[in-house]
Amino acid sequence: MPTRPALSGHGLSKRYGTQYALSGVDIDITPGEAMAIVGPSGSGKSTLLHVLAGILPVDDGEVTLGGTRIDSLGETKRSELRRTEFGFVFQSGMLVGELSAEENAALPMLLAGAGRKEAMAEARRWLEHLGLTGKERNRPGELSGGQAQRVAIARALAHRPSVIFADEPTGALDTRTGGETMTALLDAAAGSGAAVVVVTHDRDLAASVPRTVSLRDGRIDADTRAGAVVPA
Amino acid sequence: MNSFQLALRVLRTDGRTRVSAILIAVGVAVATALVLLLVSLPGATETRADRSAWQQYGEPSEDGASLELVASEDVAPDGREIQRVDVAALADPSRIDLPPGIDSLPGPGEALLSPELADAVDHTPGSQLGERFGANAGVLGDDALAYPEQLVALVGHAPEDMPSTAMPQDGFSPAGRGADPMLGLLAGVGVVVLTVPSMALVASSARLIAARRERRLAAFRLAGATPRQVIGMVTAETAIAAAGGALLGWAVSPLLRQAATTVPWDGGTWQASDFVLGAVPTVAIVVVVPLLVVLAAALGLRRVLSAPLGAAGGHTPKPLRWWRLVPLPVSGVLFAYLATTASSQVEATLLLVSMAMVIGSLTLAGPWITAAIGGLFVRRWRRPSALLAGRRLRDDPRGAYRATAGVVLAVFTGSMALTVLPSIEGQAGALREYTDGVLYVNADHGSLQRIAADTNDALARYGQDERAVTIGDAFLGDENALARVVDCDAAEQLLVVDMRGACEGAPGVYTPYPDVSRDELTVSAEFGQPGTSLPAAVPVRPMTTTGELAPEAIVDPAVLPADFTPNTGTVAVTSTPANVDVVRTALVSAAGGLPVQSRQARLDGQVSQLDDLQRVTVIGLLAASVLGGCSAAIAAAGSVLDRRRTFGALMAAGTPVRVLARALRAEAALPALVATVGAGVAGTLVGIGLFTMVDDGAKVLTPWLAAPVVLGIGVALIASSVCTPALRRVQAEPLADE
Ligand SMILES: Nc1ncnc2c1ncn2[C@@H]1O[C@H](COP(=O)(O)OP(=O)(O)OP(=O)(O)O)[C@@H](O)[C@H]1O
Ligand SMILES: [Mg+2]
Numbered sequence: 001m002p003t004r005p006a007l008s009g010h011g012l013s014k015r016y017g018t019q020y021a022l023s024g025v026d027i028d029i030t031p032g033e034a035m036a037i038v039g040p041s042g043s044g045k046s047t048l049l050h051v052l053a054g055i056l057p058v059d060d061g062e063v064t065l066g067g068t069r070i071d072s073l074g075e076t077k078r079s080e081l082r083r084t085e086f087g088f089v090f091q092s093g094m095l096v097g098e099l100s101a102e103e104n105a106a107l108p109m110l111l112a113g114a115g116r117k118e119a120m121a122e123a124r125r126w127l128e129h130l131g132l133t134g135k136e137r138n139r140p141g142e143l144s145g146g147q148a149q150r151v152a153i154a155r156a157l158a159h160r161p162s163v164i165f166a167d168e169p170t171g172a173l174d175t176r177t178g179g180e181t182m183t184a185l186l187d188a189a190a191g192s193g194a195a196v197v198v199v200t201h202d203r204d205l206a207a208s209v210p211r212t213v214s215l216r217d218g219r220i221d222a223d224t225r226a227g228a229v230v231p232a
Numbered sequence: 233m234n235s236f237q238l239a240l241r242v243l244r245t246d247g248r249t250r251v252s253a254i255l256i257a258v259g260v261a262v263a264t265a266l267v268l269l270l271v272s273l274p275g276a277t278e279t280r281a282d283r284s285a286w287q288q289y290g291e292p293s294e295d296g297a298s299l300e301l302v303a304s305e306d307v308a309p310d311g312r313e314i315q316r317v318d319v320a321a322l323a324d325p326s327r328i329d330l331p332p333g334i335d336s337l338p339g340p341g342e343a344l345l346s347p348e349l350a351d352a353v354d355h356t357p358g359s360q361l362g363e364r365f366g367a368n369a370g371v372l373g374d375d376a377l378a379y380p381e382q383l384v385a386l387v388g389h390a391p392e393d394m395p396s397t398a399m400p401q402d403g404f405s406p407a408g409r410g411a412d413p414m415l416g417l418l419a420g421v422g423v424v425v426l427t428v429p430s431m432a433l434v435a436s437s438a439r440l441i442a443a444r445r446e447r448r449l450a451a452f453r454l455a456g457a458t459p460r461q462v463i464g465m466v467t468a469e470t471a472i473a474a475a476g477g478a479l480l481g482w483a484v485s486p487l488l489r490q491a492a493t494t495v496p497w498d499g500g501t502w503q504a505s506d507f508v509l510g511a512v513p514t515v516a517i518v519v520v521v522p523l524l525v526v527l528a529a530a531l532g533l534r535r536v537l538s539a540p541l542g543a544a545g546g547h548t549p550k551p552l553r554w555w556r557l558v559p560l561p562v563s564g565v566l567f568a569y570l571a572t573t574a575s576s577q578v579e580a581t582l583l584l585v586s587m588a589m590v591i592g593s594l595t596l597a598g599p600w601i602t603a604a605i606g607g608l609f610v611r612r613w614r615r616p617s618a619l620l621a622g623r624r625l626r627d628d629p630r631g632a633y634r635a636t637a638g639v640v641l642a643v644f645t646g647s648m649a650l651t652v653l654p655s656i657e658g659q660a661g662a663l664r665e666y667t668d669g670v671l672y673v674n675a676d677h678g679s680l681q682r683i684a685a686d687t688n689d690a691l692a693r694y695g696q697d698e699r700a701v702t703i704g705d706a707f708l709g710d711e712n713a714l715a716r717v718v719d720c721d722a723a724e725q726l727l728v729v730d731m732r733g734a735c736e737g738a739p740g741v742y743t744p745y746p747d748v749s750r751d752e753l754t755v756s757a758e759f760g761q762p763g764t765s766l767p768a769a770v771p772v773r774p775m776t777t778t779g780e781l782a783p784e785a786i787v788d789p790a791v792l793p794a795d796f797t798p799n800t801g802t803v804a805v806t807s808t809p810a811n812v813d814v815v816r817t818a819l820v821s822a823a824g825g826l827p828v829q830s831r832q833a834r835l836d837g838q839v840s841q842l843d844d845l846q847r848v849t850v851i852g853l854l855a856a857s858v859l860g861g862c863s864a865a866i867a868a869a870g871s872v873l874d875r876r877r878t879f880g881a882l883m884a885a886g887t888p889v890r891v892l893a894r895a896l897r898a899e900a901a902l903p904a905l906v907a908t909v910g911a912g913v914a915g916t917l918v919g920i921g922l923f924t925m926v927d928d929g930a931k932v933l934t935p936w937l938a939a940p941v942v943l944g945i946g947v948a949l950i951a952s953s954v955c956t957p958a959l960r961r962v963q964a965e966p967l968a969d970e
Contacts (some may be wrong), residue, residue: 022858034872050884053884055884076888079883079887079888080886080888081886082884082885082886083445083885083886083887083888084886086885086886087885088881088884088885090881092877094878094880094881094882095876095878096620096875096878097875097878098620098624098627099620099623101618103619107616107882108882108885108886108887110615110616111616111882111887111891111892111895112887112891116614138548139548142548156885168345
């Protein structure tokens with residue numbers, strides 16, 4: 001497996017009007033590491049995720065990937081980075097309703113110019129890996145919530161990114177399905193060597209992730225690794 | 233809060249609902265303005281016809297005739313048609329009722345000219361135009377003209393100078409020929425072909441907020457609103473937009489009317505007042521159009537209300553049934569049959585009904601065909617855009633077809649018309665009776681010599697070498713074969729015959745039937761009357777005919793019995809393109825109102841009517857395409873906004889706007905392009921088919937046929953142009969669940 005670059009943020013600040021959504025956050029994500037971000041509503045979890053992924057520009061601080069600054073890149077470069085180095089899973093799958101499970105999983109590759117045959121084969125491989133054999137031709141409306149999320153995971157992983165960002169991927173699922181989906185995400189990411197940054201409300205789910213970063217009012221107030229509490 | 237207040241509040245606060253309402257209003261406004269104009273068309277032609285009724289023959293009156301009148305058509309040097317009325321007062325001119333726009337009856341040797349004709353006379357040498365009419369004694373007012381730029385001459389004579397064919401009548405004809413049935417038919421077609429795209433525009437605008445509205449409705453229903461209340465709310469929203477649109481359409485309709493006055497029909501443009509519609513039909517249209525829109529909105533809600541809460545797409549659809557295709561060929565054949573046979577008013581109405589049936593069956597077959605095309609894309613895709621486009625067509629073929637239905641209909645009708653029209657034009661022709669360039673006047677024998685002599689005086693005065701010749705009519709033998717009485721050299725020059733050198737010999741009878749029996753050589757001046765025998769010594773020589781209306785024999789006047797005079801005949805004179813107007817002036821001024829004819833003039837008349845039709849068709853197509861393009865664009869924007877979260881997520885995941893926009897552009901453009909080009913090809917084929925049934929003459933495929941394809945590409949471009957801006961808007965929004 002090729003070595004993956006590390007993702008770091010230093011002194012990250014983001015303001016909406018006069019209110020700080022993030023203020024001076026430092027965070028390092030080592031290659032292949034899985035991390036949960038927790039915190040109360042409005043604490044800046046989504047903002048941090050979007051800043052790290054280069055979706056939102058920062059007001060202060062810098063984001064680096066493998067030592068290269070990425071926050072100062074132009075939108076074209078950043079979106080190229082998101083397309084190649086990152087994968088995304090959102091709360092409600094956000095699958096394209098007209099496309100089948102396998103087509104949804106293949107879509108990013110197809111949009112990036114991959115051929116129909118290869119992209120579809122790769123997508124089917126990931127769906128099988130995520131336990132969706134037999135559902136390849138189903139439309140999103142014909143999948144359960146957990147299955148739809150696993151299609152979204154396949155879509156996020158199919159192009160072999162370095163980091164997967166997931167914003168409440170289990171938020172719309174019941175506890176049991178949520179747990180299964182989280183496990184599927186962590187296993188699949190581990191299998192491909194990708195790091196995972198997952199935002200969740202659920203302390204139990206966060207417990208299944210080796211490292212937990214807790215946010216409050218835009219600041220990190222705890223960074224827990226394998227049970228040990230490291231003060232920020 | 234009642235549903236009306238609630239709707240107003242939503243319109244005030246929700247941007248997207250407001251945009252949709254404005255677009256609905258615009259669509260309704262366009263539809264209303266178009267219907268107001270189209271419905272006024274038959275009345276407009278009637279108004280025109282009434283104004284110019286005096287230019288036509290009226291009821292003959294033997295006893296109480298106050299005037300004698302000859303109506304004829306003449307051609308100006310620039311090729312425009314001149315309506316000429318020669319009149320002689322039989323009673324005290326001050327006692328004759330004059331139509332509006334005519335101040336006084338011209339005396340003998342005087343003429344009243346329409347402003348445009350007077351202007352032409354002022355700017356043309358008298359020998360080419362002015363001397364056809366006599367002394368200018370005033371102008372005809374606009375109220376006496378079909379259209380402001382009509383060329384009309386009212387020429388006065390003494391009663392004894394009028395030709396014997398003049399109609400004695402009691403004053404001028406008061407009432408016109410009524411509405412132009414052709415324009416009435418076109419107006420009917422136009423109402424259908426242009427209001428359907430306007431309604432498609434309304435429908436796509438409504439769709440723009442469908443997703444959001446469904447969510448809102450679900451929320452309302454969960455909060456315990458009854459279906460009645462929900463329908464009331466949405467209906468109020470649409471009603472506000474539709475009523476505003478109808479009023480707007482009414483307000484702008486004078487502008488449209490003004491624009492319509494510049495479109496020539498049947499020779500000229502219009503007066504603005506021609507298109508004025510009565511208060512009752514105006515109010516009816518302004519009320520009925522928005523009412524239909526509101527009704528459609530309320531009906532469309534049934535689906536939403538019966539659907540399970542929160543069910544949002546993403547299912548494999550059931551395929552449509554094949555029987556949807558059946559009515560199309562059936563109604564098509566019926567339409568084609570009626571189109572070829574319809575001659576009466578009833579049949580013309582049936583024709584319109586059958587056209588409505590064709591449109592109805594298109595609405596059935598269209599979605600099936602749309603789904604089939606979608607299936608083709610789904611099977612064959614290489615790029616995700618084709619897959620997306622195909623899936624959308626297949627998933628909601630009814631909706632996809634509805635969005636393009638307007639354009640499909642217009643392009644289908646337009647291509648059909650554009651195929652049939654030039655093919656008819658290719659057919660246009662006047663049978664050949666005289667050689668090209670010959671001008672002629674038919675008259676009774678008593679006038680022939682005088683007309684010829686006056687013509688030749690004028691020709692000599694104008695320094696022309698041409699001379700008019702008289703040609704008598706005679707009937708040969710028991711068969712009453714038409715013979716022209718004229719000498720051999722003149723026959724060769726004027727008539728469509730080839731004398732094959734026979735003019736060298738002594739005068740005789742010339743015929744293409746060399747073995748004609750001598751017994752047949754009797755001449756009669758009147759069809760069916762027993763004839764007088766020609767002397768046995770008269771030589772019979774061969775000739776060949778070179779035109780459709782060639783005589784069956786030429787009889788040299790020298791061989792006729794001394795007491796034989798034809799009853800009727802023709803004064804004919806050759807002309808060249810250089811002196812045709814001068815020759816025409818000489819002949820017209822001598823003919824005293826009898827029509828001066830030529831093959832060229834007849835051809836020009838036919839072409840101008842076809843030009844009218846072609847022009848109206850292209851204008852209709854353009855209007856429909858712009859409307860269709862707008863509704864396709866709105867539909868495209870709506871479909872992007874409906875999927876904003878998905879696209880937002882894709883862009884967040886690094887898909888560049890450019891790539892996504894390209895896919896969405898293709899998704900929007902492909903159906904529009906396929907639909908328009910398909911409809912164009914189908915229309916052309918049906919047109920060719922229709923025309924083949926009428927006549928298997930040459931089909932003229934003109935460049936105009938490319939018009940629907942060009943328009944289709946235009947529609948597709950308009951439709952796809954909104955994708956990038958819509959996506960940028962989505963991208964600018966924060967990435968969040970709604
Ligand atoms: N587009 C925006 N405009 C203005 N303020 C915003 C915007 N997005 C986020 N905020 C504010 O920034 C702060 C952090 O928001 P963020 O979405 O990161 O919270 P979160 O931790 O993800 O909350 P939740 O758990 O509810 O998703 C909040 O106070 C929020 O109101
Ligand atoms: Mg959040």
